[in-house]
Amino acid sequence: MTGLxxxxxxxxxxxxxxxxxxxxxxxxxxxxxxxxxxxxxxLFFVFQAPDVALTEAVIGAGxxxxxxxxxxxxxxxx
Amino acid sequence: xxxxxxxxxxxxxxxxxxxxxVLTILNILIQNVPSKIHRAxxxxxxxxxxxxxxxxxxxxxxxxxxxxxxxxxxVLFIAALGIGLMLSAQTKEADKxxxxxxxxxxxxxxxxxxxxFGVYVMIYGHLSPGGGFQGGVIIASGVLxxxxxDQTFEVPHAVISALETFAGISYVFIGLIGxxxxxxFLGNFLPHDISEMGMLFSGGIIPLIYIVVGIKVGSExxxxxxxxxxxxxxx
Numbered sequence: 420m421t422g423l424x425x426x427x428x429x430x431x432x433x434x435x436x437x438x439x440x441x442x443x444x445x446x447x448x449x450x451x452x453x454x455x456x457x458x459x460x461x462l463f464f465v466f467q468a469p470d471v472a473l474t475e476a477v478i479g480a481g482x483x484x485x486x487x488x489x490x491x492x493x494x495x496x497x
Numbered sequence: 498x499x500x501x502x503x504x505x506x507x508x509x510x511x512x513x514x515x516x517x518x519v520l521t522i523l524n525i526l527i528q529n530v531p532s533k534i535h536r537a538x539x540x541x542x543x544x545x546x547x548x549x550x551x552x553x554x555x556x557x558x559x560x561x562x563x564x565x566x567x568x569x570x571x572v573l574f575i576a577a578l579g580i581g582l583m584l585s586a587q588t589k590e591a592d593k594x595x596x597x598x599x600x601x602x603x604x605x606x607x608x609x610x611x612x613x614f615g616v617y618v619m620i621y622g623h624l625s626p627g628g629g630f631q632g633g634v635i636i637a638s639g640v641l642x643x644x645x646x647d648q649t650f651e652v653p654h655a656v657i658s659a660l661e662t663f664a665g666i667s668y669v670f671i672g673l674i675g676x677x678x679x680x681x682f683l684g685n686f687l688p689h690d691i692s693e694m695g696m697l698f699s700g701g702i703i704p705l706i707y708i709v710v711g712i713k714v715g716s717e718x719x720x721x722x723x724x725x726x727x728x729x730x731x732x
Contacts, residue, residue, distance in 0.1 A: 469626035470554045473618070477634045482718070485641060489725050 424465055432458035449487045456480030549689040550623045550700040558628070559703050559710075563683040566706075567668060570713055574665070577717040584724045596646050604646035611639035619711035623700045629707040633714025640719040644726050652723045657716045664713035671702055671709070 435454040442448040456479035463472035541561065545553045548560055558566055619632030643650050675684030689701035698704075 470628070473627050473631045477631050477638065481638050482634060485722070486725060
């Protein structure tokens with residue numbers, strides 16, 4: 420069961436990361452980047468590092484994506 | 498001509514020397530370090546119980562590496578300072594547009610819950626996963642929600658700067674009291690009996706320091722978010 424979750428999280432991270440790179444529109448790429456963070460949160464939690472998982476959920480998937488969106492808005496790409 | 502050959506000779510010998518160096522270091526690493534790393538982790542976990550803190554990660558971050566945490570906080574402070582210098586917060590003029598009605602009402606309902614969760618993560622950092630950094634950033638994300646939904650809202654500058662100064666000073670002050678009482682910086686001078694492990698009041702100064710770190714990180718991240726969001730759009 421744990422192995423299945425780890426495998427699915429790895430595959431999801433790889434697929435979402437490829438989608439992030441291949442995305443044409445920048446805001447969509449930022450939202451997919453948050454998906455990469457979400458996959459790594461699952462991975463950290465399964466590997467028994469809940470502290471790191473909480474940090475990744477708050478900073479990697481939350482604040483950094485907001486800062487990216489603000490930068491994109493500043494360059495009038497939205 | 499001669500000079501050119503000289504350079505290429507030097508380059509090749511440099512490559513060979515660095516390859517030799519890398520191989521030697523790899524050899525030393527492979528032979529020695531894994532057992533030592535294992536032993537270091539075991540030692541830390543063994544010593545952890547003496548401080549009476551249930552979350553071993555918190556003990557390492559706040560106590561064994563407390564001075565490094567002070568440095569990290571200084572780095573975050575300098576980042577906030579730089580962002581404040583580059584993009585000082587000036588509210589946009591007349592072109593404020595009202596945000597969505599549902600966003601306005603829902604954010605007013607969600608904001609106290611997010612704050613409560615942030616404070617919970619901060620205060621229970623020595624018992625459960627989480628701590629000052631995470632709790633502070635959760636509080637800052639609540640402030641961010643309020644900033645997005647309500648265009649007229651601004652973070653009260655005087656309160657934030659007072660909180661931030663208080664937190665920074667009290668971190669160093671706790672460390673200095675430890676230096677005076679126990680003869681080491683950030684020594685655990687409050688009672689931290691192992692029989693109290695898992696209670697809210699346990700671990701001596703460790704929960705105090707994590708709360709202080711949370712206050713500092715929360716105020717700094719709120720200011721960073723406000724500076725980024727409320728900047729003028731003209732260059």
